[in-house]
Amino acid sequence: MNERILISGASIAGLTLAHWLARHGFRPTVVERDPAPRAGGNGVDIRDDAVTVMERMGLMSRARELAADVHGMKFVDAADRAVARIDTRDAGSVEIMRGDLVALLREAAGDAEFLFGDSIRALEQDDDGVTVSFEHAPARRFDLVIGADGMHSNVRRLAFGPEDGFIRHKDHYFAFADADAALGEDRWVTMFNTPGKMAGIYRSGNHAQAKAYFVFRSARLDYDHRDVAEHKRLVGEAFADQPWAPARGLLDAALADPGFYFDALAQVHMDSWSNGRVALAGDAAWCASPASGAGAELALVGAYRLAGELAAAGGDHRVAFARYDAAHRPLVDRKQQIGPNVRLMVPKTDGGRCVRDTLVRLPLLKTAEAVERRLRARTARPLPNYHRAA
Structure with missing residues (x-):
């Protein structure tokens, strides 16, 4: 039942x-x-149940070898x-560059069919499946369609409505891009704040290329999320007058990077992640x-839970989608509580920045993190080992 999944x-x-679907x-x-x-x-961080998922995929040892350090x-x-400094190392988790993780996952998905350089133009559901029209490839029939296409999901727009x-919107915008590694301290994320703004540089211990980060506070802006030139203009204007010594070089390097990325600090909230034979996963469903x-x-x-619930239900999407939502939503709800993180990275005022710096120098923050980790471990339920129903 429901073998063909796009x-x-x-x-x-x-x-x-x-x-996991192929498996x-x-x-x-x-x-x-x-x-x-x-x-x-x-x-990006691989922690808690994500470590278990990677171990079951046989990828965790390779992820540790590629750790950002x-x-x-x-x-x-x-x-x-x-x-002030915060030591964020955690022996139970791994921080890895997103591109390195994607490369590992691409190898692990080798049995899947791939259509690169294309996208979905239209979806037509009926009782037996979904007819999918593509921008380039001929139309095809699938039993189910899963949108894992990011916060600005095309599948979500087609199946659920406008974004x-x-x-x-969470009142901030962010950007990241490649930067000169000489501008930051090795193995540290260096951050400079003015009220409502943060400029920073990320220096991995295992990568020669550094990353520039910019965050600024703003009401919602009207712009095309695919217009990179406009994105660069917005960031350039927001950070043109920063008094931090490395800021100018950091900004120039970022604006020259063809891989420059910009978006709103925003979240996706949905009452349901499925509509008939179409479901959502990743940022398309719950961007935190x-x-x-x-x-x-x-x-x-x-993704592990969605594939597993489909397997356990023998492909019955009505049962599987409901179980997937019920199992994963509590974790999503918890991770979407981001208020303290934003205040830590981007204080609104000079006074807030001074308070942040003082608190960071105290042992309270690490103590709170340790308590939180113990509570998570104590209340966590084992991740199921899913099997295909006969």
């Missing part, structure tokens, strides 16, 4: 889903707008002097925003 999006959620005996096809999986991106966050003043009904630090975790665990 996945839109070849990023973390889509590739993980393709692996459970389904026939996944992945369509991706770009000509290949996107290689760039920031550092970042010690923590360092906050600096305008003269580039460190005023304005689901995206909640980069401020959550949980994008990869949610994508890996959610």
Whole structure:
């Protein structure tokens, strides 16, 4: 039942889903707008149940070998002097560059069919399946369609309606791009703040290429989310007058990078992640925003659960989609509580920045993190081992 499954999006959620669907005996096809999986991106965390998923895929040892090896966050003043540091290392988790994780997942999804350089133009559901029209390939029939195509999901728009009904703006915009590694301290994320703004540089210990980060507070802006030139103009204007010594070089390098990425700090909230034979996964369904630090975790665990519930239900999407939603939503709800993270990275005022720096220098933050980890471990339920129903 429901063997032919189309996945839109070849990023973390889509590739993980393709692996597990193929492993459970389904026939996944992945369509991706770009000509290949996107290689760039920031550092992402594999933690808690996501570690279990990666171990069951046989990828965790390789992920540890590719770990970014970042010690923590360092906050600096305008003269580039460190005023506070947070050690973010956790022996139970791994931080890896997004592009490295995607490359591992692409190898693991080798049994899936891939349609690169194409996207879905229309979906027509009926009782027996979904007719999918593509921008380039001929129309085809699938039993199910899964949208794993990001916060601005095309599948969500086609099957659920305009994104304005689901995206909640969180009053900030962010950008990241390649930068000169000489501008930051090795193995640290260096951050400089002015009220409502953060400029920073990410220096992986295992990668020669550094990453520039920019976040600024703003009411909702009217722009085309695919217009990179407009994105660069917005960031250039927001950070043109930063007093931090490395800021100008960091900004110039970022604006020159063809892989420059910009978007709103926003979340996706939906009452249901499925509509008939169409379901959503990853940021398309529940984007928690980069401020959550949980994008990869949610994508890996959610895709594992979706494929597993389809297997356990023998392909019955009505049963599987409901179980997937019920099992994964509590984790999503918890990870979408991002208020403290935003205040830590981007204080609204100089006074807030001083309070942040003082708190960071105290042992309270690490103590709170340790308590939270113990509570998570104590309340966590084992991730199911799914099997295909006979």
